[in-house]
Amino acid sequence: MKNKLWKQKWAAIFAMMFILSLMYIKTFSPEALEMVEKKTKTNQRCAMCTVPLAGHENTRFSIVTKRKKKIITCCARCGLFMLHKLKGRYERAQIRDWPSNKDIDAKTAFYVTGGGNIPCCVPSTISFAKRLEAEAFQKKYGGQIYTFDQTLQNIEKIIKKY
DSSP states (O other): OHHHHHHHHHHHHHHHHHHHHHTTSSSOOHHHHHHHHHHHHHHOBOTTTOOBSTTOTTTOEEEEETTSOEEEESSHHHHHHHHHHHTTOEEEEEEEOTTTOOEEEGGGOEEEESOSOOSSSSSOEEEESSHHHHHHHHHHHOOEEEEHHHHHHHHHHHHHHO
16 A cells, blocks of 8 residues: 555656656647646646646636647736747637636637736736726736736736745
């Protein structure tokens, strides 16, 4: 029994180290991408930061790759960082609209990054279907408003800033 627990513990540590190391490379190789797709599906953990997806239903970010595989991240910050690393190798991405809790196209969303409301990863990145709602949120909690394209172009700078 002890041996089995020991193996499980080391396997989990190795998997976390592997996934965290993926955060520091510029793009994913096809093999690494396949590993990320499998990890998300089997473990129900964020493909980027590895937190359990349970409890992140209102911030979840979904990506469908060109190979028709689904990658799920816990929040917009992880999802946008994943898209940055995929370098265009995805078909579509959806994020939850913060006010309505409905799925919206990630490309049309507005993102408030770095505000005081932190439902998940730091820097917090909250998504909105409407710019007016993003502005109201920004007035209350602070942060910067970005479009999808602005966020992808500057994601590494945004994460390092906080």
